[in-house]
Amino acid sequence: MHGLVNKAFQSFVRDTFGVAAWISIARHAELGFEGFESLTHYDPTLTGRVVDAMVVVLNRPRETLFEDMGNYLICHPNCQALRRLLRFGGAGFVDFLFSLDELPERARLALADLDLPQMVLTQMGDDHFVVRVQGALPGCAYVLVGLLRALADDYGTLAVIEHHGDGQGGEVVGVRVLEQGFAEGRHFDLATAGALS
Amino acid sequence: MTGERCDVLALEMDALECLMPMYMALDAVGRIISLGSTLQKILPKSVRQGAFFFDLFTVRRPGRVHSMAQLCPGKGQKVAVALSERGHASFRGAVVPLAGGGVLLNLSFGAGVLEAVRRYALTEADFAPTDLAMEMLYLVEVKSVLTEDLRQKNARLEGEKTQAKAEAQTDPLTGLYNRRALDQALDQFIATQTPFALMHLDLDFFKSVNDTLGHAAGDYVLREVAAALRREMRESDIVARVGGDEFVTVLPGLVAVAKLRAVAQRIIGQILRPMVYEGRPCTVSASIGMTVSNHYTSPKAAEMLADADMALYAAKRAGRGRARMFQSLIPKPA
Numbered sequence: 001m002h003g004l005v006n007k008a009f010q011s012f013v014r015d016t017f018g019v020a021a022w023i024s025i026a027r028h029a030e031l032g033f034e035g036f037e038s039l040t041h042y043d044p045t046l047t048g049r050v051v052d053a054m055v056v057v058l059n060r061p062r063e064t065l066f067e068d069m070g071n072y073l074i075c076h077p078n079c080q081a082l083r084r085l086l087r088f089g090g091a092g093f094v095d096f097l098f099s100l101d102e103l104p105e106r107a108r109l110a111l112a113d114l115d116l117p118q119m120v121l122t123q124m125g126d127d128h129f130v131v132r133v134q135g136a137l138p139g140c141a142y143v144l145v146g147l148l149r150a151l152a153d154d155y156g157t158l159a160v161i162e163h164h165g166d167g168q169g170g171e172v173v174g175v176r177v178l179e180q181g182f183a184e185g186r187h188f189d190l191a192t193a194g195a196l197s
Numbered sequence: 198m199t200g201e202r203c204d205v206l207a208l209e210m211d212a213l214e215c216l217m218p219m220y221m222a223l224d225a226v227g228r229i230i231s232l233g234s235t236l237q238k239i240l241p242k243s244v245r246q247g248a249f250f251f252d253l254f255t256v257r258r259p260g261r262v263h264s265m266a267q268l269c270p271g272k273g274q275k276v277a278v279a280l281s282e283r284g285h286a287s288f289r290g291a292v293v294p295l296a297g298g299g300v301l302l303n304l305s306f307g308a309g310v311l312e313a314v315r316r317y318a319l320t321e322a323d324f325a326p327t328d329l330a331m332e333m334l335y336l337v338e339v340k341s342v343l344t345e346d347l348r349q350k351n352a353r354l355e356g357e358k359t360q361a362k363a364e365a366q367t368d369p370l371t372g373l374y375n376r377r378a379l380d381q382a383l384d385q386f387i388a389t390q391t392p393f394a395l396m397h398l399d400l401d402f403f404k405s406v407n408d409t410l411g412h413a414a415g416d417y418v419l420r421e422v423a424a425a426l427r428r429e430m431r432e433s434d435i436v437a438r439v440g441g442d443e444f445v446t447v448l449p450g451l452v453a454v455a456k457l458r459a460v461a462q463r464i465i466g467q468i469l470r471p472m473v474y475e476g477r478p479c480t481v482s483a484s485i486g487m488t489v490s491n492h493y494t495s496p497k498a499a500e501m502l503a504d505a506d507m508a509l510y511a512a513k514r515a516g517r518g519r520a521r522m523f524q525s526l527i528p529k530p531a
Contacts, residue, residue, distance in 0.1 A: 038346050081342045088335045091321045109332065110339035190334055191315040 001047040001136065002114050006036040009050050012069045015076055017058060028053035041113070047137060063142045063163070070146020074154060086151065087188045092180055093157035097121055097129055119144070120169065127177040134170035141171035148175060156185030202296070217303045217325055219290070223250050225298030227265045235323040236304070239286065239313075254278045257287070268292060269300040276302065286313060306330070311337055368438040370416060371423035379437035379445055383498040386449055386490070393449045394457050394489045397505035398426075398464065400442040401482045401517040414474040418481055425467040429460065445502070452489040454522055461485045461520035469518065484512040488523035 013022045026034050029049040036042065055062050074083050089099030089106075099106075104116040117135025124130055133141040145163050152159040158179040164172040210231070213220060218235040227250045232240070240253070256262040258277035268276070273293035280286045290304035306313040310330050313319060324330045366378035374382070386393045400422065407415035419442065426436045426444060435447040451457060468483040486509025490496040508523040515521070 037350065039343070081338070085335060085338055085342075088331055088338070106332070106335060110336055110343075189318070190320060191311075191318070 001042055001044045002111070003036050003038045003040040003042060004111070004114060006042055006047055006050065007038050008073065009047070009054070009069070010036050011078060012072045013054065013058075015078055016068065016072060021057065025050065025053045025057045028057055044136060051137065062139050066139055066142035067146035067149075070143040070148070071150045073143075073147055074150035083154065084188070086147075087154070088190075093152050093155040093159065094177060094180065096151060096155065097131075097175060100131060117141075117144075118170070129175040129177070130164075131173040131175065132167065132169040132171070133173060139171070141173050144173055148173070152177075153183075154186045154188075156181060156183040158182035215325075218323060219288070219304040219325075221250075221302045221304065222295065223265070223300050223302070225265065227251055227268075229253075230299070235319065238319070238323065239317050240280075241282075253281060255281050258289075265298075265300070269294050277307075278302075278304070286316070310334070371420055371438050373423050373426070373444070374435060374437040376437065376439045379435060379439060379447070380498065382435040382437075382447055383501075386447065387496050387498060391449050392452045392489070392491050393447055394451050394487060395501050395505045396446045396448070396457075396461065396464075397486045397502070397509045398444040398446070398483050399485075399509055399513070400468070401484055401513070403442040403481050406479045406481060410474060410477055410479060414477070414479055417474045418472055418479050421472050422468055422481075422483070426464065429464050429467060445505075452491050454489070454524070457487055457489070457522070458520060461487060465518055465520065482518040484509055484517055485520040486510065486512055486523065487520065492524055 010022060013025055023034060029046070029052070031046065031050070051062065051065075054060075054065055058065065073079050074086070086096070086103075089103065090096035098121060100119045100121050104118060107114045107116050115136070117133050117137075117140050119134075120132045122130045122132070131141075131144065133144055135141075142163055145161055148159070148161045152161065157177060160174075160176040160178065162174050164174050166172070208216075214233055218233040220231075220233040221229060221236055222231040224230050229246055229248050229250055232246065250268075251263065256268065256276060256278050258275065259267075262268050269292050271294065273291055275289070276292045277287065277289045279288070287307070287309055288304040289307045290302055292300050292302045295301050305328065310333055314330075314334065321331060366374055366381075368375045383395075385391075400418070403415065403418065406418055419438070422442075422444065423436070423438065426446060430436050430446060430448070433449055435449075437445050437447075439445050448457070448460070451460075465483050465485065468481060472479045472481070486505045486507065488501050488504045488508060490501065493501070504523040508521040508526060511526055512519045512521040
């Protein structure tokens with residue numbers, strides 16, 4: 001698995017539960033080192049071991065951890081670079097939803113070896129969407145649930161986002177957009193790059 | 198189709214605006230008659246419409262274009278233009294003829310897109326849907342993040358390397374150089390043909406301090422000796438601990454025998470000064486064997502170390518607390 005993905009788990013744990021929690025997870029997962037490097041490739045089984053260790057050490061269900069991580073990726077001050085990159089996907093929340101299909105491709109523009117979960121968006125009704133997610137880590141769609149909820153807030157959109165279990169073509173996430181422009185979203189300026197992370 | 202007019206393509210202004218928010222239409226005399234919304238954002242209000250194109254813009258490509266006839270000589274072509282005022286923002290694009298003698302320019306920022314977004318506070322809506330500007334900005338942003346990540350990693354590795362190097366050359370107990378660092382220094386002085394003296398120092402009675410007062414007292418004595426050596430040596434000298442109670446110093450540029458003897462005597466004097474560890478006196482002295490590189494036609498580290506060692510042995514045999522030059526051991530030719 002790509003170092004960036006592993007490092008995301010590491011940063012989430014460190015920034016949310018503290019350094020000691022991370023060290024204990026790294027030991028429990030028998031990593032043999034304490035920190036992932038962003039641009040290094042790791043054995044895919046390592047990521048699974050880290051997630052299993054998180055569940056045990058933090059004593060929380062996998063789904064909850066994944067959702068919290070999705071939220072962390074958008075909301076935490078240390079992840080502002082990522083939030084900005086995602087917001088390049090669209091001017092509004094619905095625009096952003098339509099950019100999900102392209103997200104793995106966009107990521108590969110920058111990092112040819114980064115394999116993000118495949119996402120396919122289907123519009124079911126005016127304000128109703130379904131995203132099918134296929135990734136290497138079981139339950140990874142819960143990360144998307146947390147991430148979309150946080151992004152909806154970020155855009156100032158009122159939306160109901162839920163995991164609907166496994167379906168054909170992967171895990172299913174349902175999105176109902178109740179009101180765009182429900183609240184004032186967080187400011188996003190294309191040109192503040194450089195003031196990053 | 199060349200030269201033919203395609204009437205079904207006659208566009209409403211809104212449609213034109215949607216396709217190319219950076220279009221500019223000029224009439225036959227070069228007056229700006231219509232502008233896309235993004236260009237409207239960029240150009241000062243007072244000059245937007247009715248102003249003459251050539252008053253505002255300089256054409257950079259093709260060269261030597263100063264009139265409408267040159268700008269669009271009957272068919273479309275690539276152009277590069279720059280604002281003469283307002284920070285000289287530059288654009289590239291295409292120009293095509295319009296019915297009635299005017300022209301239509303469709304512009305983009307090219308590689309200057311990042312600067313333009315910053316300067317004019319542009320948003321996604323300011324770009325044509327077909328424009329890859331957003332992807333470009335996205336890539337620039339990713340690149341900055343990754344570059345910063347790599348820079349930090351580099352700094353970290355550099356620090357670790359410096360530390361590892363220092364640790365690999367240091368005797369942890371005394372902070373002096375170790376045998377490896379000594380060998381490197383000797384090799385370097387020999388390679389650069391720097392004349393130098395080598396002193397091999399061994400403590401007398403150290404074993405009895407260790408045996409009667411314990412290892413902690415022994416360690417204390419070694420640290421005191423190291424401190425004494427550092428005091429007596431110059432900044433450029435190499436001071437190394439090479440064994441339990443053995444030290445070697447290298448003194449570049451110092452080969453005068455009388456001076457060396459004086460330095461050796463000062464060191465021995467320093468080490469003879471009483472050392473007290475937890476209220477108990479630790480009495481040691483030091484013997485020193487020396488040799489100088491200019492004695493050898495082609496100095497070799499191993500040979501010089503062996504000779505200094507032999508001089509040290511002679512010093513010990515002559516009674517403790519003495520210094521001997523290797524050269525003085527050799528009988529002078531009759």
